[in-house]
Amino acid sequence: MSYLSVYQALYAHYGSQHWWPGDSPFEVMVGAVLTQNTAWTQVEKAIDNLKADDCLTPSCIVAMPDKQLATLIRPAGYFNVKTRRLKNFCRWFLEQGSETALSKWSSDDLRQGLLSVNGVGPETADDMLLYAFDRPIFVIDAYTRRLFSRLGMVAADEGYEQLRHSFEASLKTDIPETRQRVTLFNEYHALIVIHAKDVCRKRPLCGQCFFNRQCPANEIKND
DNA sequence: ACCCAGGGTCATA
DNA sequence: TATGACCATGGG
Numbered sequence: 749m750s751y752l753s754v755y756q757a758l759y760a761h762y763g764s765q766h767w768w769p770g771d772s773p774f775e776v777m778v779g780a781v782l783t784q785n786t787a788w789t790q791v792e793k794a795i796d797n798l799k800a801d802d803c804l805t806p807s808c809i810v811a812m813p814d815k816q817l818a819t820l821i822r823p824a825g826y827f828n829v830k831t832r833r834l835k836n837f838c839r840w841f842l843e844q845g846s847e848t849a850l851s852k853w854s855s856d857d858l859r860q861g862l863l864s865v866n867g868v869g870p871e872t873a874d875d876m877l878l879y880a881f882d883r884p885i886f887v888i889d890a891y892t893r894r895l896f897s898r899l900g901m902v903a904a905d906e907g908y909e910q911l912r913h914s915f916e917a918s919l920k921t922d923i924p925e926t927r928q929r930v931t932l933f934n935e936y937h938a939l940i941v942i943h944a945k946d947v948c949r950k951r952p953l954c955g956q957c958f959f960n961r962q963c964p965a966n967e968i969k970n971d
Numbered sequence: 972a973c974c975c976a977g978g979g980t981c982a983t984a
Numbered sequence: 985t986a987t988g989a990c991c992a993t994g995g996g
Binding site: 767768779780781784786788790791826866867871872875887889890937944945 | 976978979980
């Protein structure tokens, strides 16, 4: 079992996912903040509200009164914290000279910069790096931990950075070409999320799960 | 009525 | 460093 073989199995089963949903890199970044611990369907409503008010831009978001912004993003939950986080991010984004300037940064510098924003943690930063900036950064989320922990491929208590490096190093060997790896990372994370939604939450290794008959995870009884 | 969703921060020990 | 509290809406 390699990371690549799991990817191939997922891709064969679910096909291309065409992530991240969003018309622009900035929309992807806003979505990354809004989707923190929140169902994507709720995020769509919030983004639609921003679009309807023609305010899906960093300058408009920064200028808008907190209360008004909170009302727009209300469906996405945590609207008070997310109002603050969205503004923090947009302020930083504008200070750095927006997207064109940021696209010239190295992935490491860009990651550090994103993490310096209060409200942008590892997963949110990596969502942005991969899906808005096309960097070869592997996104680790709770689903990723759960799946690969059940497959017996990683320890349950592995740290975020450790886990991310593990995926990136292994897949870099399989796919040396950066552009191809970005494409694979893009699909891979999406497939992990889709797979997690597809199977039963409480007993993810049920008959609906294609891993059921094909991999050692079948033998794992609990988390 | 309960659990969860494409997390992160902050206070405490 | 490692837990726990907190944030809040809406779908299943």
